[in-house]
Amino acid sequence: MGTLPELFAAWFAGRGWTPRPHQLALLRAAAAGDSALLIAPTGGGKTLAGFLPSLVTLHRTPRPPGPGALHTLYISPLKALAVDIARNLMAPVEDMGLPIRIETRTGDTPQNRRARQKDDPPHILLTTPESLELLLSQPEAGEFFGGLGAVVVDEIHALAGSKRGDQLALGLARLGRLAPAARRVGLSATVAWPEPLRAFLSPSGRAGDVRLVQVRGGAPPELSITLPEGRLPWGGHMGLASMPEVYRRIREAGVTIVFVNTRAQSELCFQALWRLNDDNLPIALHHGSLTVEQRRKVEAAMAAGKLRAVVATASLDLGIDWGNVDQVIQVGAPKGVARLLQRVGRANHRMDEASRAILVPANRFEVIECTAALEAVRHGELDGDPPRPGGLDVLAQHVLAMACHAPFHPDEFFAEVTRAAPYATLSRRDFDDVVRFVEDGGYALKVYERFRKLFRDAEGLVHVRDTRVARQLRMNLGTIVETPLIKVRLRGGPVLGEVEEWFVSTLVAGDCFIFAGQTLRFEALDAMSAVVSRGGEGDPRVPAYAGSRLPLSTWLAARVREILHDPRKWRLLPQPVRDWLRLQQKQSALPEKDGMLVETFPRGSRWFMVAYCFEGRLAHQTLGMLVTKRMERLGFGPLGYLATDYVLATWSAFEPTDVAQFFEEDILGEELEEWMAESSMLRRTFRNIATIAGLLEKNYPGQEKRPRQMTMNADLIYDVLRKHEPDHVLLRATRQEAAGGLTDVARIGLVLARAKGRIKHMALDRVSPLAVPALIEEGREWVAGGAEDALLAEAEAMVDDVTGGAEAFSGLLAEVTEAVRVRAGIVDKPRHRERRPRNARFIRTAPRGVTGA
Numbered sequence: 001m002g003t004l005p006e007l008f009a010a011w012f013a014g015r016g017w018t019p020r021p022h023q024l025a026l027l028r029a030a031a032a033g034d035s036a037l038l039i040a041p042t043g044g045g046k047t048l049a050g051f052l053p054s055l056v057t058l059h060r061t062p063r064p065p066g067p068g069a070l071h072t073l074y075i076s077p078l079k080a081l082a083v084d085i086a087r088n089l090m091a092p093v094e095d096m097g098l099p100i101r102i103e104t105r106t107g108d109t110p111q112n113r114r115a116r117q118k119d120d121p122p123h124i125l126l127t128t129p130e131s132l133e134l135l136l137s138q139p140e141a142g143e144f145f146g147g148l149g150a151v152v153v154d155e156i157h158a159l160a161g162s163k164r165g166d167q168l169a170l171g172l173a174r175l176g177r178l179a180p181a182a183r184r185v186g187l188s189a190t191v192a193w194p195e196p197l198r199a200f201l202s203p204s205g206r207a208g209d210v211r212l213v214q215v216r217g218g219a220p221p222e223l224s225i226t227l228p229e230g231r232l233p234w235g236g237h238m239g240l241a242s243m244p245e246v247y248r249r250i251r252e253a254g255v256t257i258v259f260v261n262t263r264a265q266s267e268l269c270f271q272a273l274w275r276l277n278d279d280n281l282p283i284a285l286h287h288g289s290l291t292v293e294q295r296r297k298v299e300a301a302m303a304a305g306k307l308r309a310v311v312a313t314a315s316l317d318l319g320i321d322w323g324n325v326d327q328v329i330q331v332g333a334p335k336g337v338a339r340l341l342q343r344v345g346r347a348n349h350r351m352d353e354a355s356r357a358i359l360v361p362a363n364r365f366e367v368i369e370c371t372a373a374l375e376a377v378r379h380g381e382l383d384g385d386p387p388r389p390g391g392l393d394v395l396a397q398h399v400l401a402m403a404c405h406a407p408f409h410p411d412e413f414f415a416e417v418t419r420a421a422p423y424a425t426l427s428r429r430d431f432d433d434v435v436r437f438v439e440d441g442g443y444a445l446k447v448y449e450r451f452r453k454l455f456r457d458a459e460g461l462v463h464v465r466d467t468r469v470a471r472q473l474r475m476n477l478g479t480i481v482e483t484p485l486i487k488v489r490l491r492g493g494p495v496l497g498e499v500e501e502w503f504v505s506t507l508v509a510g511d512c513f514i515f516a517g518q519t520l521r522f523e524a525l526d527a528m529s530a531v532v533s534r535g536g537e538g539d540p541r542v543p544a545y546a547g548s549r550l551p552l553s554t555w556l557a558a559r560v561r562e563i564l565h566d567p568r569k570w571r572l573l574p575q576p577v578r579d580w581l582r583l584q585q586k587q588s589a590l591p592e593k594d595g596m597l598v599e600t601f602p603r604g605s606r607w608f609m610v611a612y613c614f615e616g617r618l619a620h621q622t623l624g625m626l627v628t629k630r631m632e633r634l635g636f637g638p639l640g641y642l643a644t645d646y647v648l649a650t651w652s653a654f655e656p657t658d659v660a661q662f663f664e665e666d667i668l669g670e671e672l673e674e675w676m677a678e679s680s681m682l683r684r685t686f687r688n689i690a691t692i693a694g695l696l697e698k699n700y701p702g703q704e705k706r707p708r709q710m711t712m713n714a715d716l717i718y719d720v721l722r723k724h725e726p727d728h729v730l731l732r733a734t735r736q737e738a739a740g741g742l743t744d745v746a747r748i749g750l751v752l753a754r755a756k757g758r759i760k761h762m763a764l765d766r767v768s769p770l771a772v773p774a775l776i777e778e779g780r781e782w783v784a785g786g787a788e789d790a791l792l793a794e795a796e797a798m799v800d801d802v803t804g805g806a807e808a809f810s811g812l813l814a815e816v817t818e819a820v821r822v823r824a825g826i827v828d829k830p831r832h833r834e835r836r837p838r839n840a841r842f843i844r845t846a847p848r849g850v851t852g853a
Helices: 006-014 021-031 046-060 079-096 111-119 129-136 141-145 163-178 194-201 240-252 263-276 292-303 337-344 364-378 392-405 410-417 428-440 467-476 501-505 554-565 567-572 575-587 617-633 659-663 670-678 680-693 707-724 729-742 745-755 769-775 791-803 812-823
Strands: 035-039 072-075 102-105 124-127 150-153 183-188 210-214 222-225 256-259 283-286 309-312 327-331 356-360 454-456 462-464 485-490 495-500 512-515 518-525 529-534 596-603 606-612 638-643 648-652 759-763 780-782
Touching (some): 006 046, 006 079, 021 183, 046 072, 046 079, 046 150, 072 129, 102 111, 129 163, 150 163, 163 410, 183 194, 222 364, 240 256, 240 263, 240 327, 263 309, 327 337, 337 356, 392 410, 392 428, 392 462, 392 680, 428 729, 596 745, 617 638, 617 648, 659 759
Parallel strands (some): 035 210, 072 124, 072 150, 150 183, 596 759
Antiparallel strands (some): 518 529, 638 780
16 A cells, blocks of 8 residues: 555646655555654645545445444544544545545534444544543444544644643543554644654554654745834734734735734734724634634635635634635744744645745834744744643543443553553552542542442442443533633624633623624623623723733743843844843843843832743743742732743832842742642632542533532532642642643743852842833732732833933833733724624624624
8 A cells, every 4th residue: 555546646646746755655654554643844735644545445445334434533633623624635535436434523513413423433533532532431432443444633743742632642542442453643743842742642652653754844934024113112912003014914915814822912903903904804803712603604714715814813723724825924922933833834835835924023022032933943943842741630531431431440441541651651559549539539528429430340340330420421521621701692692702700700781892803892791691782882891811821932932032142143133122122231231041130120119120031921920929929028028020921020118139039949849839828729720620530510411500609619629628638639630730831830940940140130220121011011910918000100200211211212101001001901992983894794893804703
């Protein structure tokens, strides 16, 4: 099977194509029965390469209908991507008249089709990690997957290292038992760590078992940076000042994807483009909080060529195959080189043609970050972290799912689980504790009947307790735990999407906010949704979403420090940024490449301390909590702090002296333990872990628990476990997760190690130029007893402090005022009349095009 059959060769030739070397390489790997990881740039024909061996096999050896028909299982991180691949795959199948049936199986698949697929599966089934786990939990899973010949995992780099990836790895380990002869194929964009992905694919968890097919070359992308006309903003992260330039680029191109970093930013940018859209271009909005129907409407319109632009978040990062996209515009800094390349690859979607992308930094720091990212792309350098160990909460869910499939012996099951790469180093103690937890809840909870889900027979086999437990598992299966959300529903109309519960709790009747590309008036909160109407008076707010900010990668942060520290590299920067850095050099100092610059200065009745850490917002937020706790212990009277991707700033009642003591490495000891014990963050983390592990169940037959009820239950159980079983496996999982992704302790350790003995303290009499963006940034965190800083009252004095009243910086006062309004969730109401769309059935309050999806 290492060469193309005549029918396939003719199909390629009929399109003027020649099979690419990596497509033939996967054919040869399949002929040898080997698994393979294909790493290739976007547009290189990865998907066809992954399916080609299966198509050839099914052409040569057709499978009759029936329980053993399933040959290839395709797993995608996105339901929409699975649907799109199925549609694209039908083209060669129909053109060549192949006797192959292709279907999807996701959460959107109708129940009657799911039932039919059990008895009469297709030859190729396209699904997601969640649906795979659901299929594996069925008693018939052995028969369903027994004849499986291949598993294709698409966008594997987007799954490995996440909880969905943990779930998939465990599912692959079970497939290794049910269909040991099935080969595996992984498809990935360019990544920095290919070896962990090979191990992820391997039936044994060892990278050496999987062939690596890596595509070199391809046309390098055409990348550029564009700045707003006039003044370059000092701070803020929305990029609204550049929307006139973004709109001009959209108007001059055929089709554009405008990527942004947050859902709130997507709403604001869409509104800004709407106000500029005098040409009535069809422009759409796409983010994860909109309804599935709205998102699908946009995806279909994009595929049909009906759109000129779509404003999107990471919801389109993985790319439906839209080959007619002319350019990508990234508004805001990309936060990582690999992420930037993933988004850039959406343009042209052809490996041999350059993808064109424009970066639109929102402020001066982001100009430096964008410059660092472009330099990295030019030198072929990548960033990214290797996958972390698998989560115990995901393992708990998998234990119950596999017990629902069939009884298991713990020894055999432990051997199976440790063949999944994320769990290769899992200790037997952790495994046994997880099984014990699923069995009866553990020591502190075993007295409650509701937590008893498994039992053991005389031979030591573990069984599911009853059908009710199996039904509950299948209703709650999954690893994605959302922050409590409330549906947004038009009075007398459809649901538009969801916003976080805390945001709705701040609204009163008559308040208006921007969502789904339109201005909405909040009317009331009913049992399950926020009832709204279109329009409204006053300044509209914008919903923000917890955890939606993308983290700055460690590697890119190091490049930013390098550019700042070395004036020779400033030639890459635009003149306003160079002037800004020279002013900083004159009034203070430049951040150190391998050390840390810390500035202190008075402002009114407070003392500010700004530390230039450059380790990302997440690490800085936790570091701020630890630093202010130490300041409080030492008597400096901290009042508050803020964290951006670049700096940590604190303000206190007394002048910070001997600043090195605030950044000693032992801050990760007592202060961290004390803070984590007191922090509500641990309770939120426990709630998410308990939900995935099955301790809390969101869905019951015929009803759904309210988020507030689930939170109360989680808090009660959390307190019981802390008191009576502090080493409970879920508390261990909570602490592990908090120390990893949520608090970014590892990156804090990097900051403190870098700062040790190398802190440069500049005691200033006024704010420095580099500190100004921090003082007008949003997202302040307040220490107990602190009061909100009256930035508007101090704005004029701040400008005078930094610039000496220089005319060149006279626009900063207006910018500070605007930044404070954005931080409060306020945007200016349009001062011109609202353009009503012609196609009102498809579009709501927006330009003549597509919105709300």
